[in-house]
């Protein structure tokens with residue numbers, strides 16, 4: 595059985611979010627990580643690539659209101675609120691790195707928490723929809739989340755995020771630490787979610803696989819965007835080819851490998 599049902603799913607909606615970002619700066623206290631970023635997240639699937647420490651997680655945290663930000667962020671033309679719960683209400687949800695499930699709670703209980711903003715009836719309706727969209731989770735509904743495999747937990751984390759019926763879903767390295775088959779399933783799910791009407795912004799280290807499912811991409815290095823464009827063109831661009839896709843086995847190439855290689859070649 596697939597993790598995600600074949601027929602179109604119900605959550606998400608026809609109203610796809612469009613995010614416009616101008617002069618975004620963010621960091622930790624006096625340590626500025628992101629400096630004056632300009633980018634756009636259009637309906638579909640956008641991926642942000644970049645090496646460890648480039649600021650990818652910081653970028654998602656800033657958009658989610660988890661750290662202060664400066665600059666202009668417009669969601670469908672309106673200012674994105676600054677407080678996290680208002681950002682969720684505006685239709686934006688983040689699946690953080692490390693999934694952050696409640697391990698001592700069941701799958702069902704974790705899903706219920708994803709619907710904290712809606713009333714009991716709406717929550718029950720969304721649970722039904724999510725379980726229809728992720729049929730394998732129905733079988734696991736009463737399993738403690740902490741007893742599931744990493745890949746299964748990531749599915750729960752994505753399903754829980756869908757409980758808020760987001761218009762913009764942000765995923766922070768969803769494939770981290772997963773077996774190749776599970777990586778393929780997860781990226782296919784991200785693609786399906788985008789196809790079904792929820793805009794997706796995804797940070798990924800798995801460059802080749804991420805570009806294969808994405809519509810557009812950006813490359814972030816040391817807090818600055820150094821390349822952008824349609825995924826197909828980005829894959830062929832010299833920045834990405836030289837930095838990220840130069841290894842013998844490109845499927846295994848991660849941004850970390852790429853930077854190590856880049857540094858090595860820079861010192862030769």
Ligand SMILES: Nc1ncnc2c1ncn2[C@@H]1O[C@H](COP(=O)(O)OP(=O)(O)OP(=O)(O)O)[C@@H](O)[C@H]1O
Pocket residue numbers: 622625627644645646647648649650651652653
């Ligand atoms: N809570 C924090 N306090 C201070 N500095 C931080 C904090 N979190 C991250 N940083 C720093 O901000 C920079 C960017 O980190 P960030 O986690 O955004 O990078 P990343 O591109 O997501 O990398 P990774 O792929 O390793 O997750 C790094 O130099 C990191 O050390």
